[in-house]
Structures are given as structure tokens and as C-alpha cells.
Amino acid sequence: MRHPTERPPVWFRLPPGFHSIGTADRDSLDGFARAFESDAAQAELAQLMAGLDQLGALDVVHTALGFHPAEDGGVCTSLFSLTILAADDPNPRLSVARIALSMARSSAWETSAQRVIDLPSSLPCYLVGGTITGPDGEQSLFQARVATTHPAGFHLLVLDLTSPALEHQEAYTDILEAIAHTLTFTDPDPSPATAAPRSRVLDLLR
Known part of the structure; x- marks a missing residue:
């Protein structure tokens, strides 16, 4: 039996253009x-x-950089991260609601919007997205954050996607939500390698 303080295994799929x-x-x-x-x-x-x-x-267990072509011939960059936190309440729905509320109330937001995500697992899941002030205090960044729980109820999962490409914030929000939909907590069966499918982000950012 896995001890409640141990970080649980989590699997997910990143779309094309992201590199761990x-x-x-x-x-x-x-x-x-x-x-x-x-x-x-x-x-x-x-x-x-x-x-x-x-x-x-800060309990971040995975990071990935995203590179996608911009309309002007340049490159749109983004940073994805997955954080696993110990739950502060035995009720997983209450724990997720609390951390989502905390994220939504952060003073870092310049503008933000929140919504509920319906996961295939039926686990509680919330998304907060909007613009934040960059580290230099001048440049604004787009950030989307998803909060959900491990089914055992001992840990919370926070997925983040941050990019300076404010013009593509809707696309990046869709990307993070799509990643959240791929979350699984059992090792997926290996399958033969196939050609990578076209990612919606590539379509939207070309």
C-alpha cells in the first residue's frame, strides 16, 4: 500500500511541440x-x-518547454509544469475547491476567468486562466492553471501553462485542458509507435 505522504505515479500526454x-x-x-x-x-x-x-x-515534478511557429515566422514559446501537493483535507472535492479558489484569488492576476472541467475520470477539476505580471514587472504573461486530485485523495495535482504569447491565450487554454483530459493514474499499456497526430496548437499558431 502506498503511504499517503509518497508522491503517487501520474501519467499524461503532451501534444506535439512540447519537450520535457x-x-x-x-x-x-x-x-x-x-x-x-x-x-x-x-x-x-x-x-x-x-x-x-x-x-x-516547490513540489514541481515535471516541466516541459513548448515551441510552436508564430504567424510572423518566429516561434511562440511556453512552459508547462506539473505540481503534486499533499491534500490538506480528507475530502478531495473540498481540497480541490480550496486550492482552485486560492489560485483564482491570487494577486498576481491582471485579468482572469474560471471554469469547471468535466474529466473522463469524474474527478473534481477547475481551470483558472488569464494574464499575470511577468517577473520583470513590465511584461504581461498568459497563464492557465488546472487543479484536480489524485483518486486516492491524498494529493492534489496542479497543471500550469505559461507563455508571453498573449494573442494565443485561448489556444493555450485549450491545450492545458486537453492535457488534463489525458491524466491517468495507472501505467497505460504500451502500444506500437505511430505517427504523431496533428496538434490543435500547431493548427492555431501557424
Whole structure:
């Protein structure tokens, strides 16, 4: 029997364009930055890895970077993260409602909207999305957050997707909701590799 304080296993599917990243990838990313022979690239990488170290201390168990083509020929970037927290109440629906309310009331929001998500598992799930003030206090960022629970009731799951591409906030909200729909708590049966399906984000951000 799994102890209530142990983090439970969670599986989910990221759409095309997202690449999982962690502190173990530091050396390969550092080599990638050096290949550009750019001090700015190496400085940005150092800032990114420092941020990932901080996230690890905040119960974040998975991070991924999203890269999708922008209409102007550039690239839209985003950061996905999954956090697993110990539930503060034996009633999972009450725990999820509390954390969703806490997220919605955060002073970081410039604008926000909330809604309930109907998951196939019937677990309680809430989404909060809107714009927040960036770390520099000047740039606004889009962020969508989903709160749900592990079926055992001992842990809460928080999924985050953040991007500076404010013009695509509706698409990014749909992406995060789609990821939430893929959450599963038993190891899915392996299946033969198939061609990756077209992602709605690719369609919307082209």
C-alpha cells in the first residue's frame, strides 16, 4: 500500500511541440547554447536552469518547454509544469475547491476567468486562466492553471501553462485542458509507435 505522504505515479500526454526538460538536461542544453557562441543565449539558459531548480523545491515534478511557429515566422514559446501537493483535507472535492479558489484569488492576476472541467475520470477539476505580471514587472504573461486530485485523495495535482504569447491565450487554454483530459493514474499499456497526430496548437499558431 502506498503511504499517503509518497508522491503517487501520474501519467499524461503532451501534444506535439512540447519537450520535457529537467535539471538532468543541464549539460546537453549548455552545449546547445555554446554552439550559438552567444553570451546572451548562455545567460538565458543559466536563468532557465536556475528557475527549474527553484521549481523542484516547490513540489514541481515535471516541466516541459513548448515551441510552436508564430504567424510572423518566429516561434511562440511556453512552459508547462506539473505540481503534486499533499491534500490538506480528507475530502478531495473540498481540497480541490480550496486550492482552485486560492489560485483564482491570487494577486498576481491582471485579468482572469474560471471554469469547471468535466474529466473522463469524474474527478473534481477547475481551470483558472488569464494574464499575470511577468517577473520583470513590465511584461504581461498568459497563464492557465488546472487543479484536480489524485483518486486516492491524498494529493492534489496542479497543471500550469505559461507563455508571453498573449494573442494565443485561448489556444493555450485549450491545450492545458486537453492535457488534463489525458491524466491517468495507472501505467497505460504500451502500444506500437505511430505517427504523431496533428496538434490543435500547431493548427492555431501557424
